[in-house]
Amino acid sequence: MTENPLNVVIVGGSLTALFHGIVLRRLGHHVRILERNTPSQQMSLGAGIAAMEHVQSFMRKYDETKTPYSVTSPDVQYLDQAVKVKSTWNFSIATTSWKILYYVMRANFDGFASDICAQPPQLAEQQGSATYEHGKEVTGVEYKDGLVTVKYRDTGTDSHATVHADLVIAADGASSRVLQTLQPHLQHKYAGYVAWRGIAPESEISEKTKATFACKATFFVYKGGYIVLYTIPGEDGNLSPGHRQLNWVWYNACPENSQEYFDVMTDVDGHRHRTTLPIGKVNPQNWDKQKALALKILPEPFAEMVQKTSKPFISAINDREIAKPSLFDGKLLFVGDALATFRPHVASSTNQAALDAQLLEQLLKGEITAAEWEAKVLAFANFTAVRSELWGAYYMSGVPTLIFVTTFFRYWKTVAVQALWRRLYG
Template sequence: MTSTPRSVIIVGGSLAGLMHGVYFKRHGSDVVILEQDPSELRSSHQAGIAFGPAVEEFLRKYDHTGVQSRSPPIATRLAYRKRKDIKRLSIVRHETSWGLLYRVLRANFDGLASDAVPNPPPVRDGDGRAQYLAGRRVTGLEHNRGDQVVSVRFVDQDGKEGSLTADLVIGADGGNSTVRTLLQAPTIRGYSGYVAWRGTVPEKDVSPETARYFADFSTLTLLGDTYFVCYPIPPDTPTFSPGTRLINWVWYWNLAESSSEMADILMDTAGRVHGTTVPAGLVRPEAWKRQLARTVSRVTAPLAELLSATPPSAVFVTKVNDALCEASPVFCDGKVLLVGDAFAHFRPHLTMATEQAAWHCLGLEKVRQGEMEMDQWAKEARVYAKRMHLASNLVGVFGVGRWWELLKTVCQYVVFMVRLNLRKG
């Protein structure tokens, strides 16, 4: 892909799809994003995400909104049971919310105005056309060897079928990627053995002491068999001053997949059992109350207050899964690519999903500029994915006290890194 494709179809309109959409639009491609969610402005669930160097570089190059999209750097602190501050780690991070970054990227991609970006940047000379088509569920993908284009079939909200063709198709449709399935890409998928309870609380809804405790840190609270991560994030608007933010928390909890408890927590307020996630607003109050009662007496006073201040309507719960494509991310003679979670979906402990998407995008920029061959990009993407997959698993099983799995994962990681260094040597 040393030349810019004239037309690009991106399947998936979340952060990975939008990053690639912005990139190709800025370089003159006509880009269509097909997103199965019918909402024109997707719900964020007020989820927090972390910034890494690749995301920073991508926004420095391609964000023209001028909107602050991340927090100042915050440090990392460990708590253990009721001990509030047992160690400070030399890990400094920038945090933001999914909703804010989504709105910034939409403003850059198709000029969507929102509460976060009321005045999107104008189209610039050299930009390609950009369309974000919500409510389109992709059903088919066709490329005949020798064809210059790929055809994508989809169904809209009314059940009407349609199709589009493009020079390049990018699968950016998440851990349960339809594109990856249509390509029959060999993939290792699995349930981690634990779920993630998540929620947010406005800083103003907790005591000043608790707000100050969480204000400048990403706080990891370990209990031996479960753990929490808490940090401040903006709401869906660029608001970063103390008192205006949300305190985001994630709680990892061991739970057998086939247990009656799993079926119970995945049942929503209407009695429907979800496959992976019960969204915010649908978690049954009695399920959250039961979960809270199990642990709130074991944690620090600030964390206990934070959890108790979280209403059921602000809680959601997700089975923690992962997926790792064992093939190259390049298919159909370079006409179809898998990026972001569609290629490798990590457990969330290292918060690398958005970083991987930006890393993929910046790598494709090097390919276009002739600094890297596509084969090299694919090779590096596979190494990156395997390394982050193992590292994320390692942190997760340590945090929830699965010691046998921890030992096994450490061995796998060491063997992988030794083999990698030997190949480099």
């Protein structure tokens, strides 16, 4: 375990950064988070998320607020066009929202009070210090004489500054500026489809539709796309029926070189986006077309959800080569989406972030070596990436297709290689 407290800079201020910041502060280190966006910009990027096993284990261990944060879906159901249940999986899923987890984590990290956590826990001084700064855009990272130097720009004043760190955590997401600078060779590829996303208050949904969904994760699959819906806590964190929200994700095929793709990813100001077109920037004409399409092809409950959504946003689904997890003699670590991005079908982005943070604790305590840490984060990243591609091929292309078959064999090859590695090295 590290004897002296480290000065740690975390690049990025989303959930990945907060998971790691909490772990580091609890171990006695001094943590400074630099987030590029303003608070309002940051909130426009949030959505419903699944709280999978590593998120749940993280919350049990590190959440001192004990704030109820998720809704449990007892089953997964698939509907047909006539709103009849085609099949049901006996598989429960805990779901929440980015906003709620963010404010719960902020309360644990730096004692930030919000409407979600009005009375954050007292921060023990012996656990290290925590600073969270908005409007700080990291422009470069350098390594010399055992120290990492982080260069950043204040987006409000356009002034520039530097900070030295013993350890830097690159947690700035799928479009990581640090990653683009230090590992520019990584290949990106658009998967050929986009995800429209939205949320509607449970109170605005008809009783018939609420009864159909019944707090279950619900799918409708058709040729060339599918939509999934699940219940999340209310905007204020309320978990009571009638006060929650319904979150949906609708995947549409959209060829890369098509006019449709160009139009969909171009915002109201004429700017084209490569990854996410945020809330408030969707072209109203495109949204009207999507709502009309919903009425035409989706079962009535899903179509109602789309019509009742007032703040949609869009994500282009991309694949990216997995990054090298560690640079600068282990003093710069890539974690979460900066390390590996997954297609959202397997709901594992936040899960990866929580796992990476817990593995970092093991590394800093000396319970695992740097090589073991790297092997573990890469094992999860590689397996989850190919699994997410497999589910994408299944839903978007169908089982008999070449893309599904080739992805299927890559998936089982990954499973076999990792099983052999565990057998040989534990």
